[in-house]
Amino acid sequence: xxxxxxxxxxxxxxxxxxxxxxxxxxxxxxxxxxxxxxxxxxxxxxxxxxxxxxxxxxxxxxxxxxxxxxxxxxxxxxxxxxxxxxxxxxxxxxxxxxxxxxxxxxxxxxxxxxxxxxxxxxxxxxxxxxxxxxxxxxxxxxxxxxxxxxxxxxxxxxxxxxxxxxxxxxxxxxxxxxxxxxxxxxxxxxxxxxxxxxxxxxxxxxxxxxxxxxxxxxxxxxxxxxxxxxxxxxxx
Numbered sequence: 001x002x003x004x005x006x007x008x009x010x011x012x013x014x015x016x017x018x019x020x021x022x023x024x025x026x027x028x029x030x031x032x033x034x035x036x037x038x039x040x041x042x043x044x045x046x047x048x049x050x051x052x053x054x055x056x057x058x059x060x061x062x063x064x065x066x067x068x069x070x071x072x073x074x075x076x077x078x079x080x081x082x083x084x085x086x087x088x089x090x091x092x093x094x095x096x097x098x099x100x101x102x103x104x105x106x107x108x109x110x111x112x113x114x115x116x117x118x119x120x121x122x123x124x125x126x127x128x129x130x131x132x133x134x135x136x137x138x139x140x141x142x143x144x145x146x147x148x149x150x151x152x153x154x155x156x157x158x159x160x161x162x163x164x165x166x167x168x169x170x171x172x173x174x175x176x177x178x179x180x181x182x183x184x185x186x187x188x189x190x191x192x193x194x195x196x197x198x199x200x201x202x203x204x205x206x207x208x209x210x211x212x213x214x215x216x217x218x219x220x221x222x223x224x225x226x227x228x229x230x231x232x233x234x235x236x
Contacts, residue, residue, distance in 0.1 A: 006227050007087060008034040009065040009219070012055060012072035015153055018042060020141050022069065025208040028216035033223060036060065042145050045152035048160060052078050063087045065223055069208055070094050071153060074162045080173075081165040088226045089169055090219055092176040092208055095188035096195065097161045166195045173199040174222040176208075176215060 011026060013019040017040035019026070029035050038058050040051060052075050059066075059079070065088035068076025073094025080089040142150070173196055177189055193199055200222065208215045 006033040007063055007065055007223060008036060008060055009067055009088075009090075009223060010055070010059050011035055011037045012066070012068045012075055013037070013039060014070035014072065015150065016138075016141050016145055017071075017149070017153070018141055018145065021138065021209050025212035025215055028212050029219060032216065032220040036064075042149065045146075045149045047152070048074055048078070048156045051075050055079060056083065059083075059085070061085075065090065065226060067092060067219065068094055071157060074160045077162045077166050077169065080171060081162075081168040087171050087229075088223065089171055089173045090176065090222065091173070091192065092215070094175075095160075096163050096166045096192055097188070098158050099188045163191065163195050166192065169196065172222070172226065174219070175199050175201050176218065177201060 009029070011019070011022060011029075013022055019037045019039040022037065026035050026037050036059070038055050040046065040054070046054070051072075055066075055075060056079060063085050066076045066079055066086050067090035068074070069092040071094075073091045074096065076089055076091065076094075077096055080086040173192075175189060175192060177186075189201070193201070202218050
């Protein structure tokens with residue numbers, strides 16, 4: 001059951017930026033602790049640096065844990081590296097440095113079109129664990145985000161490199177790796193582990209959209225360990 005004594009967790013969404021696809025995961029995680037989902041303005045083409053500033057402004061003024069899914073991993077890494085308030089970092093199917101440039105370029109071209117190939121979008125974002133209902137939801141959510149916003153986010157991913165910032169992260173890190181993830185490869189995880197060897201890894205079936213309850217339980221276990229450490233760290 002959620003407790004106001006627990007350290008809150010800030011959740012950052014994937015490429016769509018709306019957070020709508022994470023609604024079930026956030027609901028399940030909220031049963032264990034306070035969750036703040038930070039959605040990005042759907043009508044503004046913002047860079048990674050601008051999104052970092054937005055999240056820092058909206059984050060709690062006290063210690064918190066931060067979770068970055070997919071596109072938002074670099075944002076979570078940057079904030080964890082510079083904000084002393086961050087006591088835990090969770091990366092879900094994400095990366096510190098651009099993962100698959102050619103695939104992102106292909107998607108940039110697709111988003112220039114007036115139609116959205118839902119099957120291709122779902123295949124890239126969800127791998128083999130997708131459902132028809134979730135595929136439909138992804139198409140609906142992404143279609144509401146202006147193509148210019150998506151293109152800017154893809155361009156940001158293509159040039160991002162937060163490995164230096166990742167080295168500076170001092171708090172515990174958890175990485176959730178989705179099986180059959182076609183957007184973020186094992187290479188991205190290997191880079192993170194080489195940079196932060198103490199990173200905890202939970203591998204199979206951990207996509208937040210397709211396995212929200214399992215993912216919520218794993219994330220809460222990680223957070224509970226930080227709750228227990230908080231008195232020793234002087235966290236109120």
